[in-house]
Amino acid sequence: MSDTVFIFPVRVYYEDTDAGGIVYYANYLKFFERARTEWLRALGIEQDLFLSKNIAFVVAQVLMDNKKPAKFNELLTVHSQISTLKQASMVFEQKIYNSAEQLVCSARIKVACISLQQMKARAIPAEVTEVLTRGR
Numbered sequence: 001m002s003d004t005v006f007i008f009p010v011r012v013y014y015e016d017t018d019a020g021g022i023v024y025y026a027n028y029l030k031f032f033e034r035a036r037t038e039w040l041r042a043l044g045i046e047q048d049l050f051l052s053k054n055i056a057f058v059v060a061q062v063l064m065d066n067k068k069p070a071k072f073n074e075l076l077t078v079h080s081q082i083s084t085l086k087q088a089s090m091v092f093e094q095k096i097y098n099s100a101e102q103l104v105c106s107a108r109i110k111v112a113c114i115s116l117q118q119m120k121a122r123a124i125p126a127e128v129t130e131v132l133t134r135g136r
Contacts, residue, residue, distance in 0.1 A: 006039035008078045010096075012070055021072040028064065028105045032094045035078035036111070043131045054116040055125065060089065061110040070096070070104045085132055088113050088121040 016027045040047065047057065070076055077097050084091040089112045096105045113124040
């Protein structure tokens with residue numbers, strides 16, 4: 001959809017690791033989530049505004065591939081871009097790299113827009129799709 005890639009730095013804290021000092025696999029999902037949230041924030045999209053209107057963005061599907069372990073105190077970068085934007089969902093392609101620019105983890109994450117009142121899919125608000133299609 002867009003060549004725009006958002007890059008977000010993440011430091012690995014002790015709490016992110018297992019007893020061996022390796023990032024616990026589920027924490028990569030947290031790093032991906034933080035990057036998506038900060039990207040939207042950088043574009044002027046504050047999710048709490050939509051929550052107050054009973055609109056939420058929820059993860060509907062994840063395909064994650066762990067390539068290399070990340071370790072305690074490493075500085076990682078999360079690269080995010082949108083590959084597909086539909087009426088009620090979007091697909092993020094996200095990759096985490098270490099400081100040596102080696103791929104640590106990649107994921108394809110489908111995020112759906114839902115009505116919190118009905119708990120059903122709904123159209124992504126126009127102000128969001130306009131910003132995303134502009135590729136700012």
